[in-house]
Amino acid sequence: MKVLIATEKPFAAVAVDGMRKVIEEAGAELVLLEKYTSKQELLDAVATAEALIIRSDKVDAEVLAAAPALKVVVRAGAGYDNVDLEAATARGVCVQNTPGQNSNAVAELVFGLAVMMSRNMFNGTSGTELKDKTLGIQAFGQVGRNVARIARGFEMNVSALDPYCPDNVMEDAGVAPVHSVEELYRLNKVVSIHIPATPETRKSIGYDLIAAMPKGGLLINTARKEVIDEEGLIRALDERADLKYAADVAPERAVEIKERFGDRVFFTPKKMGAQTSEANINAGIAAARQVISFLTTGEERFRVNK
CATH class of the missing domain: 3.40.50.720 (NAD(P)-binding Rossmann-like Domain)
Structure with a gap:
């Protein structure tokens, strides 16, 4: 062999x-x-x-x-x-x-990004805390469950969307089940993406979802760049100066997006989750x-x- x-x-x-x-x-x-x-x-x-x-x-x-x-x-x-x-x-x-x-490593990165973005990338200006904020987890697999576990330590209010996960599994983890992607984005100030890149999910997260997030919304993507509709992301960030985006994988238009939105966006230099x-x-x-x-x-x- x-x-x-x-x-x-x-x-x-x-x-x-x-x-x-x-x-x-x-x-x-x-x-x-x-x-x-x-x-x-x-x-x-x-x-x-x-x-x-x-x-x-x-x-x-x-x-x-x-x-x-x-x-x-x-x-x-x-x-x-x-x-x-x-x-x-x-x-x-x-x-x-x-x-x-790799699930704990990715989950810890989610919170590294969340703290950094909530504190305006430590640029000296006043930021916000994660305590008591709403966190939505898109896909409740191994990574999503670790994200929920860590979120409890931050005292966040956690909900999750996963059509393949029974509600009682989420509830047992102290997580409120959500049954539509629109509801997940509309209700949560922080959304953490953990869906795979498939024909159904590619470019599935775009303007309508991102723009529906509450004031001060933060979208964190440690999944795949392909699930983001970059045109929609740019439009939402352009129209909503309160929105932020952090990713473990740089989008195709990373240079342009960084130039336009500065400290409101962050991308790791290479995929760092694992x-x-x-x-x-x-x-x-x-x-x-x-x-x-x-x-x-x-x-x-x-x-x-x-």
């Missing part, structure tokens, strides 16, 4: 050590491709791999076609829109993610374990393609 770890942005050394231990103790061979600078390097490396572990690296139809022995791809993290699921299914390749491993040593280790080792389980027993609990 040959397992390829291919990462433009490498795992931490301690994570690689843990992954190596899991893989080699199972009798598999580990091949490491880090900081590669061309797609051809990935195409060459994957040629004989039976399993592939990635982070934000793109696995498209060309990569899959170059890997005739490939059986499983594990994306170390929750999001998996960097993998062509249809092409993987067509080639009989199982695609998995590692949900929950960029903690703990999340790096957790997701990497989980990916290694899932690869070995699939290759040895066929376990596919975290499969995301059909």
Whole structure:
């Protein structure tokens, strides 16, 4: 069994050590491709791999076609829109993610952004506190549940929208269920986005939703840039000088938006949600374990393609 770890942005050394231990103790061979600078390097490396572990690296139809022995791809993290699921299914390749491993790291970033934006990026002017403010969570998965947990410490009033999560699960977490996206944005001064980028969600958050937020509204996006309608975002920010937007991933028009709205917007220089040593280790080792389980027993609990 040959397992390829291919990462433009490498795992931490301690994570690689843990992954190596899991893989080699199972009798598999580990091949490491880090900081590669061309797609051809990935195409060459994957040629004989039976399993592939990635982070934000793109696995498209060309990569899959170059890997005739490939059986499983594990994306170390929750999001998996960097993998062509249809092409993987067509080639009989199982695609998995590692949900929950990065969730606390992302949730803590939400509150780092929330505090910074509420305090006007610490520019010396008077800001606001999070205590007693309303927080709406868009999608109540692992990250959303951690956001709710941390929000309790800030004494915020929390509601959430997730058509796939039963109301009682939210209520047990001290969260009020909301049943329409319009209501979520209209009722909450802070909204935290945790939806995946799918054909249904791309550009789904635009002017009407953002402009409906209460006075002093703050929209935080640690999900995907594709879910935002940038034209609508710009229009809302332009019309409402009280609105703010902070994101873990820069929009396509980041330079223009920053120039126009200054301290009312903030974007991390690269996606930072999972960029903690703990999340790096957790997701990497989980990916290694899932690869070995699939290759040895066929376990596919975290499969995301059909």
